Amino acid sequence: MLILAIDxxxxxxxxxxxxxxxxxxxxxxxxxxxxxHAEALVPLIARVIAEADISFEAIDRIAVTTGPGSFTGLRxxxxxxxxxxxxxxxxxxxxxTLAAFAAPLVGETAADPILSAIDARHDQVYFQVSGGDGTxxxxxxxxxxxxxxxxxxxxxxxxxxxxxxQILAARWPSDAAPPVSVDAKPAPDIAWVAWLGAAVTxxxxxxxxxYLRPPDAKPQIPxxxxxxxxxx
Amino acid sequence: MLRRARKTPDWRQTQGLNxxxxxxxxxxxxxxxxxxxxAAVVExxxxxxxxxxxxxxxxxxxxxxxxxxxxxxIAARAHVDLLxxxxxxxxxxxxxxxxxxxxxxxxAGPGLIGGVIVGLTTAKAIALVHNTPLIAVNHLEAHALTPxxxxxxxxxxxxxxxxxGHTQIVAVxxxxxxxxxxxxxxxxxxxxxxxxxxxxxLPYPGGPQVERAxxxxxxxxxxxxxxxxxxxxxxxSLSGLKTAVRNEASRLxxxxxxxxxxxxxxxxxxxxxxxxxxxxxxxxxxxxxFGAPHALVAAGGVAANQAIRGALQQVATAAGTQFMxxxxxxxxxxxxMIAWAGAERLALGLVDSLEFAPRxxxxxxxxxTTPAKFANTRAGx
Numbered sequence: 001m002l003i004l005a006i007d008x009x010x011x012x013x014x015x016x017x018x019x020x021x022x023x024x025x026x027x028x029x030x031x032x033x034x035x036x037h038a039e040a041l042v043p044l045i046a047r048v049i050a051e052a053d054i055s056f057e058a059i060d061r062i063a064v065t066t067g068p069g070s071f072t073g074l075r076x077x078x079x080x081x082x083x084x085x086x087x088x089x090x091x092x093x094x095x096x097t098l099a100a101f102a103a104p105l106v107g108e109t110a111a112d113p114i115l116s117a118i119d120a121r122h123d124q125v126y127f128q129v130s131g132g133d134g135t136x137x138x139x140x141x142x143x144x145x146x147x148x149x150x151x152x153x154x155x156x157x158x159x160x161x162x163x164x165x166q167i168l169a170a171r172w173p174s175d176a177a178p179p180v181s182v183d184a185k186p187a188p189d190i191a192w193v194a195w196l197g198a199a200v201t202x203x204x205x206x207x208x209x210x211y212l213r214p215p216d217a218k219p220q221i222p223x224x225x226x227x228x229x230x231x232x
Numbered sequence: 233m234l235r236r237a238r239k240t241p242d243w244r245q246t247q248g249l250n251x252x253x254x255x256x257x258x259x260x261x262x263x264x265x266x267x268x269x270x271a272a273v274v275e276x277x278x279x280x281x282x283x284x285x286x287x288x289x290x291x292x293x294x295x296x297x298x299x300x301x302x303x304x305x306i307a308a309r310a311h312v313d314l315l316x317x318x319x320x321x322x323x324x325x326x327x328x329x330x331x332x333x334x335x336x337x338x339x340a341g342p343g344l345i346g347g348v349i350v351g352l353t354t355a356k357a358i359a360l361v362h363n364t365p366l367i368a369v370n371h372l373e374a375h376a377l378t379p380x381x382x383x384x385x386x387x388x389x390x391x392x393x394x395x396x397g398h399t400q401i402v403a404v405x406x407x408x409x410x411x412x413x414x415x416x417x418x419x420x421x422x423x424x425x426x427x428x429x430x431x432x433x434l435p436y437p438g439g440p441q442v443e444r445a446x447x448x449x450x451x452x453x454x455x456x457x458x459x460x461x462x463x464x465x466x467x468x469s470l471s472g473l474k475t476a477v478r479n480e481a482s483r484l485x486x487x488x489x490x491x492x493x494x495x496x497x498x499x500x501x502x503x504x505x506x507x508x509x510x511x512x513x514x515x516x517x518x519x520x521x522f523g524a525p526h527a528l529v530a531a532g533g534v535a536a537n538q539a540i541r542g543a544l545q546q547v548a549t550a551a552g553t554q555f556m557x558x559x560x561x562x563x564x565x566x567x568x569m570i571a572w573a574g575a576e577r578l579a580l581g582l583v584d585s586l587e588f589a590p591r592x593x594x595x596x597x598x599x600x601t602t603p604a605k606f607a608n609t610r611a612g613x
Contacts, residue, residue, distance in 0.1 A: 076349060079354045087361035217305065
């Protein structure tokens, strides 16, 4: 199976093609990037497809990160992935950035829990906790940094991963068991996005945005008083 | 349904050049610059006439109504959720396969950047799969070229575009050749209508509500200012008028229903008189610089206002030109106008790279320099 993976949710613009039969990435590119994904992504996908030396017909599935991350960034990736899927008539699946960060640490024999965390600004993180074998211990959520640490510690000293791993490590309480490891990366490895994409189905992992935060908008309040309710 | 697909695989190479002798084309258009998620397929025949094969528009009005205006983040979220489904419906209804498209066009600005990014990125992805040319269309240009789709109108003509985001008088001289004769220096006209409605407690979108309330109001009760009246340039200003309405409303508070009607009537009359004067000046400038226009064309949601429409008709008659207004569905934001503008550009070999950057601001007339005193205002649009 050939999987085209796309990630623009965080500080990278990345795409890659995984051949699951040979277990190799036959094309991939990842550019560190804080803004400009909308300009860079589609030409980058074109280069990756050329490097893999395949056509879009050959691709079996498209996988894309859905967030949490930059609202604009994740929409760039999702728009491209869903546009490609529509025009090429191929299925598209969505993976969270938190799962993609955690994936490399998951193993049958690994016991320590994994705290996967992404900087959500305003002293908050998006995070999830999973067991060493990948089972979910705490579903993804957004919380203040100290609360996230406290919640994770209930499962024992974790391995920290994600772009907020270093932030969490710096805030780790001195009276708690220290993190087992700290693995801070600006964005998930695109190969793991592809591998996760191969493992799920479009039904249980739809390519839909995973914001974890509502839009910042408040319903209107009238500025003048009304004698009676105005006619609609 | 689909007669031709005579594009060669290396069509992409023909940037800036028109190598095709027969320029008939089949173009998908995507519009996501504000609160409509829209896609359409339009055919442009080699004689330059056009035909709409499908035109799907999803309005997000209900999503934004509780907030009394378009919330950019809510709009962007809705666009990414809906757009691929809307495109699929447009293609299905047109009975066109992606392989057979001659071009994929998207509104690349000006507008709310979150939505523009979704539409343009989706278009780029679709273009990439079958190596179809991408056309990054200026949303304002699409409004400007619509009468050529609906009525095969010949250049040059004068466009009055008034919507929630734009208020402009534009000389349309050719594809890609536009001169902006006037613009608003602050609020867009539709925006002013919506804000007045909001401050008077009328539901969103407020423009039609203001028009309705004005119908049973007394326009003479309040002496609202007529902004810009008599000025030699053709620019608009609406925020002072809006503030005058707000001050009057606060003074009267609490408001009786008749107060609201009278305030709406007074506001609309002032906006209308100012608009007529601005267009009168705009048409005079047009004639001086470019000769007689073939028509005065109205576009944008504000053109749905019957009172304003009547005033435009009078202005056109006084200036000795015909007044034209595309059907309502093509006056407000839609995908067909984007597809059509894309087809017109494609016929001239004007295609864009997949790196094209979405633009929140994009002047229709690239040569226009915004006067310094308006540099931080809506005139930048």
